[in-house]
Amino acid sequence: IVLTQSPGTLSLSPGERATLSCRASQSVSSTYLSWYQQKHGQAPRLLIYGTYNRASGIPDRFSGSGSGTDFTLTISRLEPEDFAVYYCQHYGSSLYTFGQGTKLEIK
């Protein structure tokens, strides 16, 4: 399964709403779709697992949705610390596959 994220780069201002897309090359179960945030020079951090579930300590401005082949990460109101690279990930056939990432930058 190939995951394609769009857009490649998203330029927004603090306080705005961000919508990040992840499209799978074939239909996948929502159980197996997760999202990560990676800041420069840091390890990735799990944000969302099972499409909808926030990981421990993740603020409720982060939410996930979707089904089938189309999944979305939404950040309701951007904080300065949210500008980073975001990856979606699928687990299937004992293999983790990542999207290529969306860079969220300050406008």
Place this chain on the structure above:
Amino acid sequence: QVQLQESGPGLVKPSGTLSLTCAVSGGSISGTNWWSWVRQPPGKGLEYIGEIYHSGSTNYNPSLKSRVTISVDKSKNQFSLNLNSVTAADTAVYYCAANGYYCIEHWGQGTLVTVSS
């Protein structure tokens, strides 16, 4: 909370073997988690290498399977990665991680390994 720390040489010669160890603290490697390795070439995205369970069961990325071995040492609460026949394309930050519910829940800080003569 589980914490992970990678260790190993930062420089490996071409055609050599890359060997890294991940020390696990705050939890037992014999628990319910699977344990993974993920890498990230400079300026690029994430690539899953493989995973291991404390029983020794492993799963590998098919693209690397012929060159990868992941092992576990329960007595030291750690697991290891060996990648042989390395080339410059294997230069990356290597992360060890603890798997969660069909996701990668906890990550080490990562260690840069450069393949160069």
